[in-house]
Amino acid sequence: MTVAVKLAGGVLTVGASGLLGLMVAESYRARERELAAWITALTALQTEISFGHTRLGQAMRSAGLASGGVPARVLESAAELLESGETGGVGECLAEALGARPGEQRDEIDALVVLGRRLGTSDAADQARHIGLAIRRLEGSRAKAEDAAARNCRVWSSIGFLLGGMLTLALL
Amino acid sequence: MLTKIRDPVLDEICPALPPRVREAVRALPDSERQSLLEIRLRRGRPAMGVTAEGDLYLCCAGQPVACTEEEWAAAVRLVTQCSVYALERELSAGFVTLPGGHRVGLVGRAVLDGGELRTQSELSSMNYRVAREMPGVADRLMPYVLSADGARVLNVLILSGPGLGKTTLLRDIARQLSAGRGTGSDRECGWGWGPGPGSGSDRGCGSKRDSRSDSGSDSTPQSRLEPRHGAGSNRECGSECGVGFGFRVGIVDERSEIAACSQGVPQNELGPRADVIDGCPKAAGIMMMIRSMSPDVLITDEVGRHEDANALEEAARCGVAVIATAHALDPEDAARRPVLREVLAQGAFDRAVVLGRSLGLGTCERIVHLRSGQDLAARPFRLERSARIGGM
Numbered sequence: 001m002t003v004a005v006k007l008a009g010g011v012l013t014v015g016a017s018g019l020l021g022l023m024v025a026e027s028y029r030a031r032e033r034e035l036a037a038w039i040t041a042l043t044a045l046q047t048e049i050s051f052g053h054t055r056l057g058q059a060m061r062s063a064g065l066a067s068g069g070v071p072a073r074v075l076e077s078a079a080e081l082l083e084s085g086e087t088g089g090v091g092e093c094l095a096e097a098l099g100a101r102p103g104e105q106r107d108e109i110d111a112l113v114v115l116g117r118r119l120g121t122s123d124a125a126d127q128a129r130h131i132g133l134a135i136r137r138l139e140g141s142r143a144k145a146e147d148a149a150a151r152n153c154r155v156w157s158s159i160g161f162l163l164g165g166m167l168t169l170a171l172l
Numbered sequence: 173m174l175t176k177i178r179d180p181v182l183d184e185i186c187p188a189l190p191p192r193v194r195e196a197v198r199a200l201p202d203s204e205r206q207s208l209l210e211i212r213l214r215r216g217r218p219a220m221g222v223t224a225e226g227d228l229y230l231c232c233a234g235q236p237v238a239c240t241e242e243e244w245a246a247a248v249r250l251v252t253q254c255s256v257y258a259l260e261r262e263l264s265a266g267f268v269t270l271p272g273g274h275r276v277g278l279v280g281r282a283v284l285d286g287g288e289l290r291t292q293s294e295l296s297s298m299n300y301r302v303a304r305e306m307p308g309v310a311d312r313l314m315p316y317v318l319s320a321d322g323a324r325v326l327n328v329l330i331l332s333g334p335g336l337g338k339t340t341l342l343r344d345i346a347r348q349l350s351a352g353r354g355t356g357s358d359r360e361c362g363w364g365w366g367p368g369p370g371s372g373s374d375r376g377c378g379s380k381r382d383s384r385s386d387s388g389s390d391s392t393p394q395s396r397l398e399p400r401h402g403a404g405s406n407r408e409c410g411s412e413c414g415v416g417f418g419f420r421v422g423i424v425d426e427r428s429e430i431a432a433c434s435q436g437v438p439q440n441e442l443g444p445r446a447d448v449i450d451g452c453p454k455a456a457g458i459m460m461m462i463r464s465m466s467p468d469v470l471i472t473d474e475v476g477r478h479e480d481a482n483a484l485e486e487a488a489r490c491g492v493a494v495i496a497t498a499h500a501l502d503p504e505d506a507a508r509r510p511v512l513r514e515v516l517a518q519g520a521f522d523r524a525v526v527l528g529r530s531l532g533l534g535t536c537e538r539i540v541h542l543r544s545g546q547d548l549a550a551r552p553f554r555l556e557r558s559a560r561i562g563g564m
Binding site: 049053054055056057059082083085088089090119120121122123124126127 | 187188245246249250252253254255256257258260290291
């Protein structure tokens with residue numbers, strides 16, 4: 001009976017610890033995917049603005065639909081704020097939609113808020129340049145995220161189980 | 173059930189005003205707000221409302237509202253919907269059209285490209301012009317827009333200075349032609365704008381009875397050209413029998429003022445037979461409309477460029493009637509402008525309707541038969557909205 005309980009406890013410890021490791025590994029992959037989605041969204045926004053001359057609210061929605069995921073939710077929310085006319089400029093609308101706090105350092109938030117200050121204020125060629133700059137910045141972040149994911153995902157996937165096993169052995 | 177009455181100022185213009193000006197407009201008494209023709213904002217200077225009676229300062233907490241830099245930026249954002257890139261053509265032309273067909277005139281610093289105006293930046297003044305639908309305002313003019321038998325639309329050029337109601341009149345003419353008033357259906361439906369009792373022969377030729385020379389008692393054109401109300405109404409004849417009688421109206425709405433299309437749907441009432449090409453340069457739009465929709469009549473606003481003149485000539489060759497507006501005080505003034513002189517010399521228009529304000533805003537000063545130069549209206553008369561809105 002005691003052995004069975006110990007065995008069950010050990011399995012639970014290894015499982016929980018392994019799951020935590022997998023979650024950390026997944027967070028690296030998710031960040032990489034999110035940055036890729038933002039790049040897709042901004043590329044779609046660039047197309048809508050440069051070629052479609054679509055109004056910004058609608059352009060944001062279309063860009064969100066093209067990318068899906070987090071950017072779709074953020075851009076939809078920013079478009080709503082923008083069209084309500086109650087929340088200042090595009091930068092403020094994007095910051096509010098992102099839930100950004102002052103001083104927050106995440107690359108995509110910083111890039112989007114900086115871009116937001118310029119969005120819609122100049123001609124299509126200038127807008128394309130600004131969006132292009134933001135895309136390049138996000139591509140740099142994505143390259144870093146890819147590198148981090150390649151380094152850390154495999155480590156975290158196994159380290160969780162390993163630590164769980166060690167802890168189980170120590171407790172036994 | 174109570175129906176909300178559309179207030180163009182509250183519903184369509186206020187959302188595009190900066191907050192304090194919006195509050196000031198909302199705080200105006202209904203009568204003053206409804207008489208607003210324009211709202212003028214100037215950077216750092218007091219906002220003003222323009223009415224037919226004069227200008228009024230827009231006040232908030234007892235003080236005239238002068239836009240701060242932040243408010244001015246908000247106004248620009250609201251008018252351009254944060255989409256300056258989508259409005260380059262409009263900005264270079266000096267106006268943006270709001271939902272509802274209200275035009276906002278904008279001036280600032282010109283940005284030139286190769287000597288040509290590309291766009292504007294650093295905007296300094298904005299003029300929100302309130303566009304109001306005035307159903308029935310063209311009632312008294314319809315006899316002059318149609319041939320004597322009511323089966324053909326004549327080529328009509330509406331002339332006036334800015335802000336005297338050209339577009340409002342044009343919109344109602346489009347609506348009435350599309351809805352079927354004054355069409356060949358009159359004969360069947362007994363409701364239309366054919367010659368009234370005793371009106372005599374073709375008014376289009378400037379018959380003496382209609383001319384200024386015959387301006388004796390009871391000689392106003394409208395007195396003789398009242399719509400006929402016969403056995404049934406056009407509505408009964410057109411919609412209930414399932415047979416419509418009206419003109420196919422092609423509207424080339426370069427500035428989105430006539431139809432005020434939103435997502436492809438005209439926001440202004442234009443009747444069942446109106447096709448709208450929205451935001452397209454007139455010359456290209458006229459040709460596209462003729463090729464694609466084969467209209468009976470083309471409606472377009474503010475003819476003024478050489479390519480417009482060529483397109484109108486082409487329309488005339490295709491047998492399509494044209495009703496257009498232009499900035500000029502009268503046909504003589506129009507003839508001094510090169511493009512209009514060209515158009516008039518081509519005989520592209522049969523009649524000119526001159527709007528003014530001698531009897532107040534919306535006065536038809538003259539109706540001129542352009543080939544003979546005769547005045548068809550005995551005296552100026554007011555164009556007023558009608559309680560009875562005809563059409564299907």
